Amino acid sequence: MTCKSTPCRPKAADTIQYKIQFMKYGGQPVRDTPGEPTVEERKLNLALCFEELMELAVDGYGLERSFILMVLCKVGFNGVSLPADIKDTLEYSAIDTLDACCDLRVVNDGAIVSSGLQGAFEASMAEVHRTNMEKFGATVEEADAAVAQYNAKGIPARWLVNENIEANHNLIIYRLDTGKILKPLGWQEPDLGAILNNFTTSK
Numbered sequence: 001m002t003c004k005s006t007p008c009r010p011k012a013a014d015t016i017q018y019k020i021q022f023m024k025y026g027g028q029p030v031r032d033t034p035g036e037p038t039v040e041e042r043k044l045n046l047a048l049c050f051e052e053l054m055e056l057a058v059d060g061y062g063l064e065r066s067f068i069l070m071v072l073c074k075v076g077f078n079g080v081s082l083p084a085d086i087k088d089t090l091e092y093s094a095i096d097t098l099d100a101c102c103d104l105r106v107v108n109d110g111a112i113v114s115s116g117l118q119g120a121f122e123a124s125m126a127e128v129h130r131t132n133m134e135k136f137g138a139t140v141e142e143a144d145a146a147v148a149q150y151n152a153k154g155i156p157a158r159w160l161v162n163e164n165i166e167a168n169h170n171l172i173i174y175r176l177d178t179g180k181i182l183k184p185l186g187w188q189e190p191d192l193g194a195i196l197n198n199f200t201t202s203k
Contacts, residue, residue, distance in 0.1 A: 016118045019109035031116030034200055041114050048107040052100055060097030062089040120199040124192050131190040136162075136169045138184035146173050146185045157182055 023030050029041065037045070057067035065088045072080050112118050138146065143159040150157035156176035163170070173182045 015105050015109050016112065016121065019106055019113055020118070022106075023110065023113060028110075028114070030113055033119070034116045034196065037114040045107065045111040045114060048110065049104070052103040052107055056097065056100035056104065060093055060100045062091040062093075064088060117196075120192075120196050123195045123199075124190070127190040127192060127195060131188060133169070134187060135173070135181055135183055136165070136171060138171050138173065140171070142184055142186075143171055143173055146182070149185065150175075150182060155182075 020030055029037070031037075054067065058064040061067075065082060065086050068082060068086060069080075072078070112121055117124075138159075147157045147159055150173075157173060158176060159171055159173045161170055162172055173184055174180060175182055
């Protein structure tokens, strides 16, 4: 690659195309338009996603015990006792983290391709990003109201100002126990249905 006057940057990886090529070589179904994958395809996609997420937790982050407890909590099994040999090593590995994140992207792309949604994916990601950024547009009054509502539901929340970001977009509402960024009152979900409809009707 020759770089002259402009900064030299590698071309962004087209991971969807990588996955399409892999699936075609592997004899796996590739749908060019939106379609329903079989139950077995869906089970495979879920298993692959979980496998790579487990790799990230164990090999990349050293958080095997914490991850398993998170999963159990999500499905309603709080307070389950795990064997003593399932531990958090707390050992972080950059290589294993990178490997797991690459593999997670591959299997996520596989779920997109098996449903034939790749044509709507770029516009959908832009819409998701747009609505994500709207989580930072609350006023002080709106943030106070949101925090009060979250706290009333038993979700510990507060807000703060990010001094490094311009005004009107620098107020962060977050969950105290996890640090997760929360939605302000009146926040609207991304309209992916409209994007998918436009994609299918344009075919």
